[in-house]
Amino acid sequence: xxxxxxxxxxxxxxxxxxxxxxxxxxxxxxxxxxxxxxxxxxxxxxxxxxxxxxxxxxxxxxxxxxxxxxxxxxxxxxxxxxxxxxxxxxxxxxxxxxxxxxxxxxxxxxxxxxxxxxxxxxxxxxxxxxxxxxxxxxxxxxxxxxxxxxxxxxxxxxxxxxxxxxxxxxxxxxxxxxxxxxxxxxxxxxxxxxx
Numbered sequence: 267x268x269x270x271x272x273x274x275x276x277x278x279x280x281x282x283x284x285x286x287x288x289x290x291x292x293x294x295x296x297x298x299x300x301x302x303x304x305x306x307x308x309x310x311x312x313x314x315x316x317x318x319x320x321x322x323x324x325x326x327x328x329x330x331x332x333x334x335x336x337x338x339x340x341x342x343x344x345x346x347x348x349x350x351x352x353x354x355x356x357x358x359x360x361x362x363x364x365x366x367x368x369x370x371x372x373x374x375x376x377x378x379x380x381x382x383x384x385x386x387x388x389x390x391x392x393x394x395x396x397x398x399x400x401x402x403x404x405x406x407x408x409x410x411x412x413x414x415x416x417x418x419x420x421x422x423x424x425x426x427x428x429x430x431x432x433x434x435x436x437x438x439x440x441x442x443x444x445x446x447x448x449x450x451x452x453x454x455x456x457x458x459x460x461x
Contacts, residue, residue, distance in 0.1 A: 275409065275446075275447075277446070278352075283389070284423070284424040288427060290305065290424075303422050306419065306422030308385055309418065313389045317413055318406060322396075344398040344399075348398060
């Protein structure tokens with residue numbers, strides 16, 4: 267996977283967290299940069315760990331499966347997972363914002379446990395990405411670091427923008443992330459079939 271595809275992957279993985287961060291920022295009363303950075307770091311760390319876990323799961327299956335078989339199907343597995351997650355993100359972006367409305371009733375301060383659970387919820391797709399990355403030639407540590415860094419940055423920005431933008435852009439960010447995942451999956455499939 268080339269560096270541009272890795273960067274696109276990292277930012278597409280951060281869009282769901284960015285969407286949540288905008289909602290959190292809208293609920294906080296005048297969020298300070300330190301609050302936004304704290305949320306960004308928590309989300310970024312969780313988002314960096316989950317693809318590593320997924321990669322370990324994916325790698326463990328390769329010990330029981332013939333390498334030639336994996337090479338014959340790896341690009342299809344990556345495409346199916348990425349396109350499936352992208353389609354799911356697109357589907358979610360069109361859903362109603364009932365969850366966002368419920369979030370408005372929450373207090374301005376959030377507990378670390380709630381933040382961690384939210385971060386874990388938005389990073390499940392990164393674990394699935396980690397599984398698919400186990401089947402292609404990629405440095406998982408670089409990929410995980412980029413995903414974590416992109417998420418930390420996007421969540422920090424999202425919280426700060428949340429007060430001004432509310433939920434207007436949140437679903438569009440998730441939609442863009444879904445499209446990017448489908449494109450990356452198609453690119454992996456195309457490059458393996460042409461190579």
